Amino acid sequence: MAIDIRRRLWDLINSAWLKMSVREQRLWESVRIDPVKWSQSPYGDLGGGFWAVGVIGRIVVWYNDIEDGFNCSHYSSYGQIGEYWCNQDDLDISVRKLLGRIDDGYDLAPFVGPPRPGPYPG
Template identity: 40%
Template structure:
């Protein structure tokens, strides 16, 4: 079976599932940082699927869906629309968001 990138509609379902599982505090944060999903480049493994779907950003962190691993990941970025570090986590959205909040707290952003 050949790998196929996730479609926008399939991603929207993943996001919707994650939103339903978020605490009210995390949902408020999510609403501040999310944006309409856009494909961002990632040059280590992302070329075949024309990048990965980025869904939110805060300062220099981007939250994106890795459809090879089938999970949400966090990376730093230096240029908009360019994921700096490949992540192989298989997190659901609500868990990736919690990790992002912990990273922000750690770095005191």
């Protein structure tokens, strides 16, 4: 099963690279790492996987195979994702957001947070 996930992940990475601008490709080539499984508690404790695919400073670019999307989060210990997001972005969007953080000093779009127990507040 891990082989299928890795194959799918590489397909997503390669597909996203083709959609990136030259600036985004340059950034991606500077931060990318071979996919490696990282942990995230408590959501990673439930199963599935979180795959780090890029690191810059204290930010990790990661793929959530439960939500089927990429996210950028802070981390304090290498191998441990500190913030859980479920944006379900394509990698090129996550890299674009990361470039925005570098260029502008803030996130270009909101992040979708983890699930919250209880009734819907609407």
